[in-house]
Amino acid sequence: MKKRGESLADLGRFSEPALFILISLADGPKHGYAMTQDIEAVSGQRLGPGTLYGALARLEARKWIEPLPADDRRRPYRLTAAGQRVLRARLDSLRTMTRVGHSRLADT
């Protein structure tokens, strides 16, 4: 059984924005604005500042991301090793769900 705080699902309504952020940071550090641009390009969803920083604070509190020294007024973040593990686990779970969903659709 997973302990509390080891899964993205524990973040409630922030779990999806947090997943987007982890995916965005998977190819290197980014600051908030670059993340919103990247997430919009990948998912079609634009995260508002309230959602973005709510999710960033939760990810930071769990040490799944960490801030880097500020560049001008913008502070970049990077994925930690723990964040990579959580992201991999979530993506594996989504892959399983996608496979099952497609196979069930094919059966109908």
Added chain:
Amino acid sequence: MTADRLLRLYPRAWRERYGDEFLALVGDRPLGLPQLIDIVSGAIDAHLSSDVRATTVSERPAAQAQGGEAVIETWKPSCFRDRPAVFSKRDALIGSVVVIGGSILFSALGIVLRRAGFDALGEGVVSAGFPVSVLLSLPFTFVKGQPWKAQGVLVGIPILIVVLLTYVATKL
């Protein structure tokens, strides 16, 4: 509404930690209603979420406080935040006893009144019990050290408003 003003909705520690990034992200662009709602709900979340406080509280003096004291520091009205603490752990304990004891007493009184046939009054006493108890605890915590007149106003007027609202609610 400008980004600067919206930023003021967030707790001071949050602004110190994320304020510059927030302003850089929001910029000077006009904000639509969905963005405004997102920012306001983010501000509410920043005040309430322990996760958010955990990432911001360490950068402010309240970091020296522990546990419940840190929470109290976060919720102090801004006009009191920069002052040295004027109430001790003992005061906080007394305040807690007033809140808990007051709530129990008001609930018991409300039950007695309802049994005696004063249904509306009993309902009102039960409903107003908790907020009134919280207000009565303030002289031991947040308004301790203020002049007596100021304490009377800060505690008495909200109690009158709660009682008035409860009275109106029981008549609806």
